[in-house]
Amino acid sequence: MLKPDFIKALDQVQEEKGISKQSLLSLVESALATAYRRAFNPPDAIRVQVDPGTAEIAIFGRRRVVEQVSDPGTEVSLDEAKAARPGVEPGQVVEVPLPTDDFARLAAQISKQVVFQRLRDAEKEQVLRDVLEHKGEMVSGVVERIADHSDGKTVYLELGKAEGVLAPEEQIPDEVLRPGQYLKVLLLDERKRGRGAQVNVSRAHKALVRRLLEFEIPELQSGAVIIRALAREPGVRSKVAVSAHQEGIDPVGACVGPKGVRIRSVVGELGTERVDIIPWADEPERLVANALSPAQVSRVEIDRESRTATAHVPDNQLSLAIGKDGQNARLAAKLTGWRIDIKPEPAGAAEANASAVAGAPPPGDAAG
Structure with a gap:
């Protein structure tokens, strides 16, 4: 038998922690059944029951009803079985109480352990619920x-x-x-x-860059400026396309800040990673040209069927457009959602075709 204080403790846990007394008793009963099987190795299944009012422990084993008992570990006499269940017949299986005297001290220890572990689990679950309310946010x-x-x-x-x-x-x-x-x-x-x-x-997820920008830039918090697309290679470079949701606001300038102070704060959290802010454009030709910043793009041809953009750049801008190990072109493709082919063209032809992207606002750019 467990001490009556044990039941009082369960009532207190239920009131203060919101963990039902019955669920705790079920956990205790399951743990006691496991411990009893390990300690006494009964030949058949057992069931443990803890009285919710008195803390009395009852352990039941399964026995086959027989006229004459030859194996007390698996059989019970018909007379003994009828005393508990009148009408029982030989051959039926019934539950009979098992001795608990040698199990009392172990039962008390295990019951305390189970309750304490459940309290620890409940505290962990509550902490996780509180923390994960901010899932996807920066902390x-x-x-x-x-x-x-x-x-x-x-x-x-x-x-x-x-x-x-x-x-x-x-x-x-x-x-x-x-x-x-x-x-x-x-x-x-x-x-x-x-x-x-x-x-x-x-710290590698691209959403961290978004959250850092939102933290540093009031116009993003208010919705006056919107991040339309973001591509990132952690530790190396990120490209962010922004647009204004309010007239009179320069979205790139708002993100970069006076003398680059805002974007430097973001880059300061990312170590050596470079962050480019570019203006969003609904026209894919303009968007691809902007995304290839800081390279100057002469013109862009769009093949909607294959979703390919061919960007023509002056010879002296080719390496800048591609970037180290193809990084600039790769990020531009991720940002725009277009497959980008970059082709050089002579300086004269580039000047003649410059009108294809004339008027595109210059992209904002900050290095770590």
């Missing part, structure tokens, strides 16, 4: 520790009551982090099989 944390694993270094951050886990694939390549460092990260989701309340976070 600030402090690096607690850095652990070496076979797939790289995993960074653990303090995020209030929860712990953030920054996996190797979610880190900015070559970024050097140290314990005690403050970081802004994107909140992803719950970390399955994590110890305690752990959540996955990212």
Whole structure:
């Protein structure tokens, strides 16, 4: 039998933590059944019942009813079975009470452990619910520790009551982090099989750049300026296309800020990563030309059937348009959603065709 105080404790947990007394009793009964099987190795299934009023423990085993018992571990006499269940017949299987005296102390220990573990789980669940209300948002944390694993270094951050886990694939390549460092990260989701309340976070996700821009730029917060598209290669470069939702606002200028102060704040959070702000255009020709910034584009030809844009650039702009290892062209394609072919043309032809993209506002650009 468990102490009566145990039931009072369950009532208190139900009132203060909102965990039902019956669910706790069910967990206790399941744990006690497992412990009893390990301790006494009964030959058949057993059932444990804890009285919700008195904390009395009853353990029942299954026995076959027989006229004469030859194996007490699996059989019960007809007379004994009828005392509990009148009308029972030989051959039927009935539940009979099993001795609990040798199990009392172990039962008390296990019951406390089960309740304490459930309380810890409930606290973890509540912390995760509170934290994951901000899923997809940017949060600030402090690096607690850095652990070496076979797939790289995993960074653990303090995020209030929860712990953030920054996996190797979610880190900015070559970024050097140290314990005690403050970081802004994107909140992803719950970390399955994590110890305690752990959540996955990212610094490589492109949405982090969006959140940083929204944090630094009031016009994005108010909706006066809108981010129309964003492409990112973490640690190297991002391209962001913006448009104004309100007349009289220069969307690129609003994002860059006076003397580049706003975009520098964003880049400062990303280390050496470069962030290009370009004006959005509904016409694909103009959009592709803008996306290839800082290269100057003479003209763009659009093949809607194959969704291919052919950008013609002056010879001296070819390497700039393509970018190191094709990075500028690759990001422009991601940003616009068009497959982009870049072709050089002589300087004279480029000047003659410059009118194809004349009037395109110059893109904003900031380096880390």
